[in-house]
Amino acid sequence: MYYNGYYHLFYQYNPKGSVWGNIVWAHSVSKDLINWKSVEHALYPSKSFDKYGCWSGSATIVPGKGPVILYTGIIDENSTQVQCYAVPEDLSDPLLKKWIKPDKYNPFLVADEGVNGSAFRDPTTAWKGKDGIWKILVGSRRKHRGMAYLYKSKDFVKWVRVKHPIHSATTGMWECPDFYPVLLKGKDGLDASVEGSHVKHVLKNSLDLTRFEYYTLGTYFSDKDKFIPHNTSEDGWGGLRYDYGNFYASKSFFDPSRNRRVIWGWANESDSKEDDVKKGWAGIQAIPRVVWLDSTERQLVQWPVEELNGLRGKEVSMNNQKLQKGDYVEVGGITAAQADVEVTFSFSSLEKAEPYDPSWVNAQDLCFHKGSKVEGGVGPFGLLTLASENLAEFTPVFFRIFKAPNKHVVLLCSDASSSSLKSELYKPSFAGFVDVDLASNKLSLRSLIDHSVVESFGEGGKTNILSRVYPVLAVTNQAHLFVFNNGTELITVENLKAWSMKSVEIN
Template sequence: MANSCAWLLCLFSVLLGHGFVLQLEASHHVYRHLESDQSTTANQPYRTAYHFQPPKNWMNDPNGPMIHKGLYHLFYQYNPYGAVWGHIVWAHSTSTDLINWTPHDPAIYPTQESDINGCWSGSATILPRSKPAILYTGINRQNQQVQNLAVPKNLSDPYLIEWVKSPNNALMAPTAMNKINSSSFRDPTTAWQGPDGRWRVIIGSKRDDRGMAILYRSKDFVHWLEAKHPLHSANGSGMWECPDFYPVSVGIQNGVETSMVGLGIKHVLKWKMILVGDMIMGSFMLQRLSLIVLRPGGSLWGWINESTNATIDIMKGWAGIQGIPKSLWLDKSGKQLVQWPVVEIEKLRVNQVDSPSKVLNGGSVLEVSGITATQADVDIAFEINEFDKVDVLDPSWTNPQLLCSQKGASVKGELGPFGLLVLASNGLQEYTAVFFRIFKGQDKYVVLMCSDQSRSSLHLDYDKTTYGAFVDVDPLQEKLSLRSLVS
């Protein structure tokens, strides 16, 4: 491994071939007194290299990613006045390759009564005749969350620089009849068209502690009616931040159009969890819990918060990056969601270093020579040959994050920990550990994957939460592959 900075702000995404991705969950706090447009990014060694981020200031949820006239468009939540959350607009950048981005002026910013206190998260939908439309949450003068519509001013402009808001805004609003709190009604998804020709969209919300995806229908994309029942809801799940609903193909990596239904198509409902199921007669039929993720901002991209505090963010002049965009599909079983970095990221690969297969004995640390950069794309596979001595999985160990916290990288087991120490300092005083453990369950071996940050950036008071998940893979039948993008 490289002798590099031991600073967690050099963030990485860790993805497994079976669809696990680490994201960070965060809440928003307004620091009006800390906002300033005097922030600078000069001499910033801890900014990322190939993850997307603006030159300065606060950024969070990716919004409305789409392709128009051969260009990729990414909008995102942005504060033009400082490195803390507040005064949110829709910033806008375009790309031809998902790697190199050209910034533009903000596409949507407060101008109407329905968004005068902020233009929050939403999504883009491609309407007939290749016309993009954006639905987004606006905060009105009464600080109520309502849903708004904006469309491009000039469709012949491939960069879609100017956007025009509907004079009918707000199009959707909480009412006393539906008993939805006006502070819990936000983040409209990309819309889809049902067999009846009507458009449908879901809005994240809650009633008491029951989270839900409120369903709306429209004939013209302007006038929306709330459905009698939500698309889905769950007791005890709290507010559904940034829900999403989209079709995926089974066993095929190609994406599908958002209104697709039928054979070989499943639907994914995402909020703090991901559910995989079938769309039958316009209703979402839950099949099973597929995967737990922590607060991704969308189906293609996910916002990553560095877990710093407001004082440090002001000092460095920026906060927030976007994860690497990913392709999504289902495995052949139709039950396991798989995600993997877009192939375009491989264009950045240079100076490849290959390490031959080696047998690792317990307690050994192998340094991969020839790597001196603080940015790397690491692909490694582990093959286990002996399962004679394996720790037994206690039936009470049902929380993988808690288990990873209790059995961090320094806790030795019979099969694990084994994995990577990234962003390691000389002498290994500091590092971030990404590793596996294998346990013997009742009828199969159970693979645990962890990210242990307890020895990351020891000189800084950052959030060093350990994350983890059980990975649906059989170590008897296949290697454990791990890909780490260090930036």
């Protein structure tokens, strides 16, 4: 949340080690979303209603009261989940270091009849309707259906469940729901309480079964307490995702200081628990992203917050570089293990695009079978990140274009299969399709490379993929960056800019 000049990031944290367990709400503050200082933990198990853990939730800034944290407490060994609240001990403290959990009205929600009390968690940021009534969603599950239960309150103290969920779908448990409006036109963010014909609403859920997230765009009928998804994307496992890689349990907030909505996502490790213990830490936050509605109104677009550009150091560029089939050209002169790269590729023709098989509905499977080493027509072309000198290790981020009967299909891959000589790692071929008009015969890519992270944004943030990789050779000053083409169509690097990135200040 943003409050009185500071950004506050609360996150699930184990103060006793780099493995799961002993979870508290850690708390860090920042002036710019990039450089952070940790303060004392905001919440830790201390009451009967959160004896077995203080789990995910949200913060709402209530007019006249200030920030209120809503979170899930577990009260017993049967994982019975209840919704609790906490407030700052001293609102005059700019860092809001101490939080208290009042005994009165805590917990403020328990699962009533018909609600699965062991699958009942992660309250959203609240919004205030035109009728002056506050509302929140809580994620749940009924048999195989994910549920977003809606609760109402006149005073932000006593809450009542609406008879029917605001929405549900057959996807398994819905964790970390998020619900917010986006403007039909423009990139400005909105407070969660905005509604009307000039907005669409986003319902995002984290799917416990797949460990992926999906979102739907639709219309919120506040008078009927219903959200109806539009039919422009699937309402389920195959639906739209913020990110097609290692990105989960995300949370958005409205930043009034810059009129934007910002998404934070969490990226887990892909190595072993033993590796995490050796490192002494596990799990990272992705770079915060601004989110808005694409001009087609069919999907969201995301882009790293502009404050990240303040870490850019030495800049190198490449212009009008031709790439024949099999060409690899190094982007030298920067710290390739810690870099920001923006590039536009062009091609003169799509005639050589491979035929698209309609059975290829799963982008990740397609990337696995059509990797960066598999020759194509238009593509694969893109970046080889975190590459060792002899290409024994590399993480390619690339496009590949296919020809379907009535359109072209664009695939974006971030393939970790060759990322490390360590054989036991999880090295997936993450991928997503890109909804783009190819009339310009151009595609753009931005990749943020940070030692064990390659976070990529395709075509201005339409399709995004975060990969965790653990090279053995391509580390620090032994890492290299290349542009490449393994397709028969000539590819031109129209313009590329890459920056060595400085380290952030933490504590």
